[in-house]
Amino acid sequence: MAASRHVLDYPRFLGRLLWMSTDGSWRFYVWMTALTAICLVGANAWARQLVDGMALTGMSDHVSWGLYVANFTFGVGLAAGAVMMVIPAYLYHDHEMHDVTLVGELLAVAAIALSLLFIVVDMGHPERAWHLIPGVGRFNWPVSMLTWDVVVLNGYLLLNLHVCGYLLYMRFLGQKPRKRWYLPFVFLSIFWAVSIHSVTAFLYSGLGGRPFWNSALLAPRFIASAFITGPAFVILLLQVIRRFTGLPIGEGPGRTLTSVMRVTVLLNLFMLGSEVFTAFYTGGAHAAPVQYLFFGLHGHHALVPWIWTAVACNVGSAVLLHLPASRRHVTVLNVACVLAFVGVWIEKGMGLIIPGFVPSTLHELVEYVPTLTEWKITAGIWAFGLMLLTVAVKVALPVLSGQLASHGAHEPVQRPPDVARQSAA
Amino acid sequence: MNDVTRRTALKGAGATLGAAAFAHALAPLTEWTEDLSLDAFLQRHYKELTPSDMKAVLWRLQMDAKREYGRDVTIQDLPPQEGVGFGYALNLSICIGCRKCVEACHQENNHDRRTGNSYIRVLEMEQGSLDMERGNADYDHAVPAPGKYYLPVQCQQCDNAPCVKVCPVQATWKEQDGVVVVDYNWCIGCRYCEAACPYHARRFNWSKPEVPADEINPDQGYLSNRIRPQGVVEKCTFCLHRTRAGRLPACLEACPTGARVFGNLLDPKSPIRWVLENKRVFVLKEELGTRPRFFYFFDK
Numbered sequence: 199m200a201a202s203r204h205v206l207d208y209p210r211f212l213g214r215l216l217w218m219s220t221d222g223s224w225r226f227y228v229w230m231t232a233l234t235a236i237c238l239v240g241a242n243a244w245a246r247q248l249v250d251g252m253a254l255t256g257m258s259d260h261v262s263w264g265l266y267v268a269n270f271t272f273g274v275g276l277a278a279g280a281v282m283m284v285i286p287a288y289l290y291h292d293h294e295m296h297d298v299t300l301v302g303e304l305l306a307v308a309a310i311a312l313s314l315l316f317i318v319v320d321m322g323h324p325e326r327a328w329h330l331i332p333g334v335g336r337f338n339w340p341v342s343m344l345t346w347d348v349v350v351l352n353g354y355l356l357l358n359l360h361v362c363g364y365l366l367y368m369r370f371l372g373q374k375p376r377k378r379w380y381l382p383f384v385f386l387s388i389f390w391a392v393s394i395h396s397v398t399a400f401l402y403s404g405l406g407g408r409p410f411w412n413s414a415l416l417a418p419r420f421i422a423s424a425f426i427t428g429p430a431f432v433i434l435l436l437q438v439i440r441r442f443t444g445l446p447i448g449e450g451p452g453r454t455l456t457s458v459m460r461v462t463v464l465l466n467l468f469m470l471g472s473e474v475f476t477a478f479y480t481g482g483a484h485a486a487p488v489q490y491l492f493f494g495l496h497g498h499h500a501l502v503p504w505i506w507t508a509v510a511c512n513v514g515s516a517v518l519l520h521l522p523a524s525r526r527h528v529t530v531l532n533v534a535c536v537l538a539f540v541g542v543w544i545e546k547g548m549g550l551i552i553p554g555f556v557p558s559t560l561h562e563l564v565e566y567v568p569t570l571t572e573w574k575i576t577a578g579i580w581a582f583g584l585m586l587l588t589v590a591v592k593v594a595l596p597v598l599s600g601q602l603a604s605h606g607a608h609e610p611v612q613r614p615p616d617v618a619r620q621s622a623a
Numbered sequence: 624m625n626d627v628t629r630r631t632a633l634k635g636a637g638a639t640l641g642a643a644a645f646a647h648a649l650a651p652l653t654e655w656t657e658d659l660s661l662d663a664f665l666q667r668h669y670k671e672l673t674p675s676d677m678k679a680v681l682w683r684l685q686m687d688a689k690r691e692y693g694r695d696v697t698i699q700d701l702p703p704q705e706g707v708g709f710g711y712a713l714n715l716s717i718c719i720g721c722r723k724c725v726e727a728c729h730q731e732n733n734h735d736r737r738t739g740n741s742y743i744r745v746l747e748m749e750q751g752s753l754d755m756e757r758g759n760a761d762y763d764h765a766v767p768a769p770g771k772y773y774l775p776v777q778c779q780q781c782d783n784a785p786c787v788k789v790c791p792v793q794a795t796w797k798e799q800d801g802v803v804v805v806d807y808n809w810c811i812g813c814r815y816c817e818a819a820c821p822y823h824a825r826r827f828n829w830s831k832p833e834v835p836a837d838e839i840n841p842d843q844g845y846l847s848n849r850i851r852p853q854g855v856v857e858k859c860t861f862c863l864h865r866t867r868a869g870r871l872p873a874c875l876e877a878c879p880t881g882a883r884v885f886g887n888l889l890d891p892k893s894p895i896r897w898v899l900e901n902k903r904v905f906v907l908k909e910e911l912g913t914r915p916r917f918f919y920f921f922d923k
Contacts, residue, residue, distance in 0.1 A: 220634055234641060242648035249655045251830035251853045252812075259826050262817040322812020322827065322854025325664060329792040329811055336668050336793040336809075344791035344815055406911045407785065407821025483756055560744060560776060560823045561755040 240578010260564035261555040266320040268547035273313035279428015280305040281391035294450035312583035410487035429455035430535035487553035511541030669806040696841040701867040703800035710888040716922035718882040720773030727877030732848040735832035742859035778824035778859035779915030786816035810855040
């Protein structure tokens with residue numbers, strides 16, 4: 199019965215959300231203006247890079263991937279980890295989690311969008327992206343792991359868009375969501391979250407000529423660290439939401455996510471230690487990239503301060519999370535989350551990509567330092583991701599909390615005049 | 624109500640300002656789209672081009688070369704010959720590390736002059752060791768140096784090529800005669816192949832190649848030495864514009880010591896077959912299972 203009605207009403211609903219997203223307090227406008235400015239700087243740098251070529255980056259034939267691919271990898275992890283919220287909510291029937299599950303899914307959407315953008319700016323010919331469209335171009339599936347990544351990333355994006363959109367729309371209509379329209383997709387997205395980060399790990403670990411990456415432990419390490427950054431980000435985000443929107447979010451979800459992190463930070467450190475042991479105890483050519491990363495090699499040591507910062511952050515967050523103070527003082531928890539986030543960003547970013555190329559396959563040592571162009575573009579994409587997330591969370595939460603609802607979908611929806619203000623920022 | 628109109632007006636102003644700033648930020652793109660023709664954008668994959676498509680493409684590319692580099696060039700698309708499978712061998716006992724091959728490759732293949740690019744890298748290695756970690760590609764002294772030998776490395780034209788496997792759009796593949804090629808008009812510039820290659824055999828065009836008109840080699844192939852566009856990957860093709868016409872690779876002709884042997888692996892009477900049958904031959908990084916068509920041997 200309702201199918202034909204929804205065809206019109208759903209776009210209308212989305213339109214209203216979009217319009218609503220442009221309303222907010224002065225804090226919201228300042229925040230969005232700042233992000234827009236950073237985005238524009240990034241867009242301009244990217245346009246220049248397209249014209250003048252990727253010689254504007256610090257990459258070379260020796261180190262052919264750099265900051266962009268590093269951030270891509272991290273972004274995929276963030277998206278996978280964001281779905282950590284879904285497991286307690288649906289698998290263990292933790293009802294308090296249900297309300298905030300959506301936040302995790304929205305974060306996943308923003309993180310995937312960010313990852314895809316990092317791939318676009320890393321391409322020499324982005325206008326040829328249509329060569330990747332199955333049927334139209336020549337999709338090297340199933341042989342190329344990159345095609346698997348295209349499939350899983352876009353699939354994950356669609357899955358999360360569907361679940362978020364459906365749940366919000368039903369809440370908006372004041373109807374009970376029908377399980378068969380979202381539960382199968384939710385369960386699928388849990389498996390899918392694991393797949394996006396495993397496939398991304400296989401991109402690297404499948405290359406026999408790169409000993410630093412050619413490790414079966416890479417995919418598990420990726421998953422462990424994803425389940426650090428996702429929860430860390432959501433814990434911080436929930437506090438921001440509680441503070442600026444006044445929405446009632448219980449303590450439960452934060453506690454659950456903290457417990458998850460207590461396990462994953464240790465697991466991540468353990469696996470890192472296992473890899474370091476294998477490399478150094480064996481020695482030889484296989485140890486060279488690890489040697490370069492941690493201690494420098496033949497006078498080259500660009501990454502050494504980076505990786506030790508990461509180790510300090512990771513160990514620091516592990517210690518803080520296991521102190522009783524992390525249960526009592528939210529500041530301690532917040533510091534631990536920030537440390538964990540930064541630590542993994544370095545370790546699964548530059549600390550993972552660059553040593554794959556140093557020393558090169560002919561054992562030459564050519565170092566890589568990102569240029570200003572790369573930093574500008576990277577900052578621009580992160581700003582864009584944060585804009586997406588801000589808008590998504592800002593329009594989704596009033597719907598979720600019932601502040602914005604349609605009373606009978608056929609009637610023109612009256613906008614409560616105070617909603618915009620209340621949901622501001 | 625008044626507040627709403629003022630708010631809407633401010634939003635309108637903000638949106639206009641934003642759009643203008645966005646247009647300004649992306650303004651360099653106009654420069655980029657000038658170089659991008661619709662024909663080039665829509666061009667199909669090499670294997671999907673009909674003979675008449677190919678004719679049109681080659682003509683367009685020749686016009687581009689004339690316009691952008693000021694040189695009349697001939698770009699051909701020579702197919703592999705029936706019953707030919709190319710192989711290359713290199714005698715490490717007599718290579719003196721002079722890098723004439725590097726230079727010849729640079730000129731023959733219209734490499735960027737600013738970067739001095741070449742498909743060949745010569746490693747100066749310690750006598751008695753195959754450990755590349757103890758090699759050096761940036762030596763700058765008289766050769767041959769005592770206690771050293773020289774290991775030139777170029778594309779190994781692997782039969783199980785990691786670069787071909789990983790390409791997401793099939794922009795690189797192995798031809799019937801064993802040469803791994805790249806369609807420069809199909810490559811999306813992701814550089815996954817560069818990451819996958821264990822021999823550092825691929826090069827990316829980080830910027831538009833600079834070659835003076837009078838130094839351009841006008842004898843060009845679609846899949847080999849035509850001047851590459853910015854933002855695509857390229858590699859050694861055993862000089863297929865020469866070798867498919869019965870000539871020898873430029874690196875071989877330039878070698879002063881005769882260390883290089885090239886030929887048809889399928890012809891039992893070819894010199895390359897003689898080397899494989901009579902010398903002690905090895906390939907680089909055999910443990911990776913790439914099955915190279917580039918062989919190394921020693922006299923003693």
